[in-house]
Amino acid sequence: xxxxxxxxxxxxxxxxxxxxxxxxxxxxxxxxxxxxxxxxxxxxxxxxxxxxxxxxxxxxxxxxxxxxxxxxxxxxxxxxxxxxxxxxxxxxxxxxxxxxxxxxxxxxxxxxxxxxxxxxxxxxxxxxxxxxxxxxxxxxxxxxxxxxxxxxxxxxxxxxxxxxxxxxxxxxxxxxxxxxxxxxxxxxxxxxxxxxxxxxxxx
Amino acid sequence: xxxxxxxxxxxxxxxxxxxxxxxxxxxxxxxxxxxxxxxxxxxxxxxxxxxxxxxxxxxxxxxxxxxxxxxxxxxxxxxxxxxxxxxxxxxxxxxxxxxxxxxxxxxxxxxxxxxxxxxxxxxxxxxxxxxxxxxxxxxxxxxxxxxxxxxxxxxxxxxxxxxxxxxxxxxxxxxxxxxxxxxxxxxxxxxxxxxxxxxxxxx
Numbered sequence: 001x002x003x004x005x006x007x008x009x010x011x012x013x014x015x016x017x018x019x020x021x022x023x024x025x026x027x028x029x030x031x032x033x034x035x036x037x038x039x040x041x042x043x044x045x046x047x048x049x050x051x052x053x054x055x056x057x058x059x060x061x062x063x064x065x066x067x068x069x070x071x072x073x074x075x076x077x078x079x080x081x082x083x084x085x086x087x088x089x090x091x092x093x094x095x096x097x098x099x100x101x102x103x104x105x106x107x108x109x110x111x112x113x114x115x116x117x118x119x120x121x122x123x124x125x126x127x128x129x130x131x132x133x134x135x136x137x138x139x140x141x142x143x144x145x146x147x148x149x150x151x152x153x154x155x156x157x158x159x160x161x162x163x164x165x166x167x168x169x170x171x172x173x174x175x176x177x178x179x180x181x182x183x184x185x186x187x188x189x190x191x192x193x194x195x196x197x198x199x200x201x202x203x
Numbered sequence: 204x205x206x207x208x209x210x211x212x213x214x215x216x217x218x219x220x221x222x223x224x225x226x227x228x229x230x231x232x233x234x235x236x237x238x239x240x241x242x243x244x245x246x247x248x249x250x251x252x253x254x255x256x257x258x259x260x261x262x263x264x265x266x267x268x269x270x271x272x273x274x275x276x277x278x279x280x281x282x283x284x285x286x287x288x289x290x291x292x293x294x295x296x297x298x299x300x301x302x303x304x305x306x307x308x309x310x311x312x313x314x315x316x317x318x319x320x321x322x323x324x325x326x327x328x329x330x331x332x333x334x335x336x337x338x339x340x341x342x343x344x345x346x347x348x349x350x351x352x353x354x355x356x357x358x359x360x361x362x363x364x365x366x367x368x369x370x371x372x373x374x375x376x377x378x379x380x381x382x383x384x385x386x387x388x389x390x391x392x393x394x395x396x397x398x399x400x401x402x403x404x405x406x
Contacts, residue, residue: 028223
């Protein structure tokens with residue numbers, strides 16, 4: 001598709017780099033922006049620029065933050081002795097949304113995946129061990145491994161468990177089982193099998 | 204959903220103003236951008252900023268252009284005596300893609316729609332009449348009305364026809380009928396009816 005303006009063409013090109021956005025959607029976005037007030041478009045441009053220049057990461061848990069220490073790590077209301085290890089920032093947000101967890105987090109920034117060239121050094125693993133060994137920001141009593149149940153997630157959990165065991169702290173993992181509201185007949189065998197093996201007292 | 208950073212939150216807010224993009228997709232876009240090289244993100248930001256500041260419209264046909272007169276209006280290869288009136292820039296691109304039309308365009312910028320508060324003065328109608336009356340950029344012999352077949356499109360076409368008739372030029376409209384490859388049995392009655400009334404010699 002030939003566009004009548006190079007400015008429009010480069011906007012379409014840039015917008016189509018967004019995930020799941022093809023040339024056609026990018027064009028729709030660009031033409032939509034053309035009809036918006038100049039201030040709104042500049043606001044969007046500025047907000048995107050800030051993503052590149054103004055984003056900080058918490059030096060303790062590696063979560064996105066406006067400050068050097070994120071609100072969760074610096075909150076006196078959180079249980080600082082429990083650290084939940086997650087793959088990425090989305091997972092922190094997902095767990096926060098449940099409002100069921102009051103401990104701290106540790107964002108690995110991925111999982112071990114030799115196929116994608118992601119090794120131990122590409123992840124925030126050294127700082128996790130440091131946190132547990134040196135008690136940053138407070139002595140750690142429990143590490144919850146909340147990693148995805150994929151080959152890579154399991155490998156990472158296995159590796160972390162092996163590294164953390166010598167410290168003698170409690171290592172747990174989130175419960176796997178039938179989702180609330182799901183029918184047993186449609187559950188996959190591994191999940192159903194695990195949910196029976198790991199059954200809990202009826203409260 | 205509470206976001207851990209105001210920079211991220213304002214990016215999500217701004218991105219969700221794009222058409223068909225909700226908070227969840229906007230967050231996906233923002234988190235994707237966080238993982239991209241700084242230069243790529245700045246490029247996107249700059250491309251969007253330019254949409255607000257660097258876009259020009261052709262002073263003859265009102266199509267988007269990098270120059271004061273668009274490549275179509277200034278091309279000596281186009282038939283300057285035929286003007287195709289369309290609703291918006293997308294329509295110009297759609298017709299250009301067919302490679303079947305070699306005349307000029309006139310972009311109205313919308314259609315008459317009292318319900319949306321769009322009247323005659325909000326559209327590029329005065330400049331169309333001027334083009335026909337004064338022969339800009341060349342004497343006009345035919346005006347093709349290529350407007351949508353909606354209540355608003357038909358109203359606009361009716362109005363334009365009434366305004367243009369006194370000038371004595373040829374006024375045509377694009378053929379409505381069964382789309383190439385469509386089955387007659389699935390065509391709507393109005394389209395099929397019109398296609399029979401407006402039948403053409405078998406070439």
